Amino acid sequence: MKLSTLLRHLREGFKNIIRNGWMSFASISSIFFSLFLLGVFVLLALNINSMASNIESQVQIRVYLQTDIDQQKANQLENKIRKLSDVSKVEFVSKEKGLELLRKNLGKDGDALLDGYDQASNPLPDSFTVEVFDPQNIAATASQITALNNGDETKPITSVKYGQGTVEKMFKITNAIRNIGLIVVIGLGVTAMFLISTTIKMTILARRREIGIMKLVGATNSFIRWPFFVEGALIGIVASGITTVVVLMAYSELVRLNEVELGLLMIKLIPVADCGWKIATLLIGLGSLLGVWGSVISVRKYLKV
């Protein structure tokens, strides 16, 4: 293709948007509304996901050791645990530290209960707090830790706890929330395609004559297709650009306004700086694709003669 022809296609594509003012407006609006809904739900899904991950990451394994274990043995065990593939962090909690934490957690009510226990009469065992990379695999890691007792007749580990039962239930809930979010996002994507294809059907009717005349004067199919392609891409980019700006501005305002109130509920929204690019790439990418797809569909139908 000649450069002058390429420039002509770009110029025509741009002019067509102006010439077909109302149709362009309708296309831009339908892409805007579809992507706006999609953007809102993607943000919601991202936040729910981040909250779920946040809750999940608080899951830990507590490994309780025999009360009379010596320091060397404890160190050996710590190293063995650290070597397990899914373990991200191991912290040794001495019995003294354990007592201190217990006092702190129980507060005033515990004072009476724990009174009289001191360094010498501390009933608590030494323990490890183990964090894992993938909380969903915590049960497997816990049983790997339990298995460290095998082949050691002293059985240094007395128990391994990670909130069995409760943790599994929690994962069921967080996974369900994730799946629902994904389904809603996919559903909205499909709805957006239907909305846009309806707009396209309207533009097809308006363009049938134009394409017919272009063919009559001897335009090749690719020559006819190009300006429509440019037009569709431009409409998609403009519409998704507007959507991105609106969604992100509204979201950053929401983050700002709710910092304090939601903070009290232990909910922290993802800052715009962290999700802005994801949203912009998703919306603008999808918008351009929709625009191009729409114009290609509308032209293809009338090129078969």
Next chain:
Amino acid sequence: MLIEMQDIWKTYTDGTHALRGVSVRIDRNEFVYLVGPSGAGKSTFMKLIYREEVPTKGQLSVNGFNIGKLKPRKIPYVRRNIGVIFQDFRLLPKLTVYENVAFAMEVIEAPRRLIKKRTMEVLDLVGLKHKHASLPAQLSGGEQQRVAIARAIVNNPTVIVADEPTGNLDPETSWGIMNLLEEINFRGATIVMATHNKEIVNTMRKRVIAIENGNIARDEARGEYGYET
């Protein structure tokens, strides 16, 4: 030989036989009137020439192209040598007069400077140079047809196919259009024009091909309209 039909049949999918074994030869630089009752096959005859339709049977060659066996990819190149004019003008309503004409040259990827020069030249020829910036809706019917003619001839086609070009125009305007077509014919283009206008055919005395029931009923060198109106 510019257009040659040998035993051309055209049957539409609904079973209508539009043409039933038409054979005809049209030479370079001829001016041919196509007459006959409505639905006799005139429009089909013309659509075959610019490959809007393909013959069901028979041999058709236009400008040396075998129309029946033409690859879809080649169709645009055949059409670039054929100018088509309709009763309803078929201009693009959102383009200016200039753009409507220049468009036919952009399609063949002519250089921009040449497009400008040649477009203004043909607009001058059809007498609409001063209205180059107007939109079709701002023009009279006769003026719109002149724009359509300018678009049809801007690429110097060898054949002009005109389907009732004066059908929507008053007699005076029609004569203006006929003078223009005669001028174009004089400059070298072959013209095939379907018409119901008795006065024009009988006054100009060109070759007349009459089509009735999908057959050629008459073919006279200096013919007359031959039907009551």
